[in-house]
Amino acid sequence: MSTISIIIPTYNRLWSLPEAINSCRSNNGVIEIIVVDDGSTDGTWEWLNTQINIVSLKQTNQGKCWAVNKGFEIATGKYIKFLDSDDKIDIAATEEQLKIAEEMNADIVVSGYRLFEDEKILKEQSWIYCDDFIAQQLGECDSSHYSAYLFKKEFIADIPHRPDFAYRDDRMFVIEAALKNPSVVVHNGYALYHRKHEENRLQFPTGLKQSVQHSQHLEIYKRAINTLKEQDLLSKRRINACLNILWSLVHWIAKTDLQEAISGFNWIKELNPDFVIPEKGAVGFLYDKLGFATTEKLLSIRRKLKFGLWK
Numbered sequence: 117m118s119t120i121s122i123i124i125p126t127y128n129r130l131w132s133l134p135e136a137i138n139s140c141r142s143n144n145g146v147i148e149i150i151v152v153d154d155g156s157t158d159g160t161w162e163w164l165n166t167q168i169n170i171v172s173l174k175q176t177n178q179g180k181c182w183a184v185n186k187g188f189e190i191a192t193g194k195y196i197k198f199l200d201s202d203d204k205i206d207i208a209a210t211e212e213q214l215k216i217a218e219e220m221n222a223d224i225v226v227s228g229y230r231l232f233e234d235e236k237i238l239k240e241q242s243w244i245y246c247d248d249f250i251a252q253q254l255g256e257c258d259s260s261h262y263s264a265y266l267f268k269k270e271f272i273a274d275i276p277h278r279p280d281f282a283y284r285d286d287r288m289f290v291i292e293a294a295l296k297n298p299s300v301v302v303h304n305g306y307a308l309y310h311r312k313h314e315e316n317r318l319q320f321p322t323g324l325k326q327s328v329q330h331s332q333h334l335e336i337y338k339r340a341i342n343t344l345k346e347q348d349l350l351s352k353r354r355i356n357a358c359l360n361i362l363w364s365l366v367h368w369i370a371k372t373d374l375q376e377a378i379s380g381f382n383w384i385k386e387l388n389p390d391f392v393i394p395e396k397g398a399v400g401f402l403y404d405k406l407g408f409a410t411t412e413k414l415l416s417i418r419r420k421l422k423f424g425l426w427k
Contacts, residue, residue, distance in 0.1 A: 250344075255359075359391060
């Protein structure tokens, strides 16, 4: 019987890790649980040593990407699922994904997810059907959460989690997978429970780290668009999908690095000379009359006056 290796990187999350692991346990013998402790200091490694039926690894604190890649190296399953240690999977749905993958010879089986807090379900997000998986991943519509996906290991063997995109590694990973033109099959259900909480998340940094995250996100799109150009696969639809994300990115980048934002906006105009900034009201009027750079300078002055951020 084909198996799934579930790779769980963790750092100082003993408060949620046991629940994440328990959600992966199966009575069917199809699940391999791999936990990589990224140098935790909260007793995680000591606790892992008391557990059974888990493959545990430890490394010095290097980050999630290194931990995931280390887990992938030793994974024995035909299929792979990546799980953050503050989330949970639906084991029945995951086993259904395995069955679908085998029957349909799928490279990726996608699914929806549930957002929860404590024991309460806050939202159920079903998979949104789209006839262009690349456009969907680039931003045309919601594409679920990558921990809800089941990947054929052979298909993603040449796509590591990249430390130079640490703050957006999952987005980089899925877009790279999409660019390989996978066979994608939909599981009609919810394979992931994504937890809402107030603890630190790598995906939601603040300050300088947030600026780095936005820059990494912008670079992901530059690489994706260059790849599509090289393959002669950059359609107008896929450009417009990118613009859904790129406008928000350059607007946020302008708060900390105006020159990078101007460069990003100029690139948007190169991709679509007819692009119209999607802002209404007074701000939209300023963009229309004064242009992107001048308006962002004025918005920066307004923020400094409002929040007292003069240096």
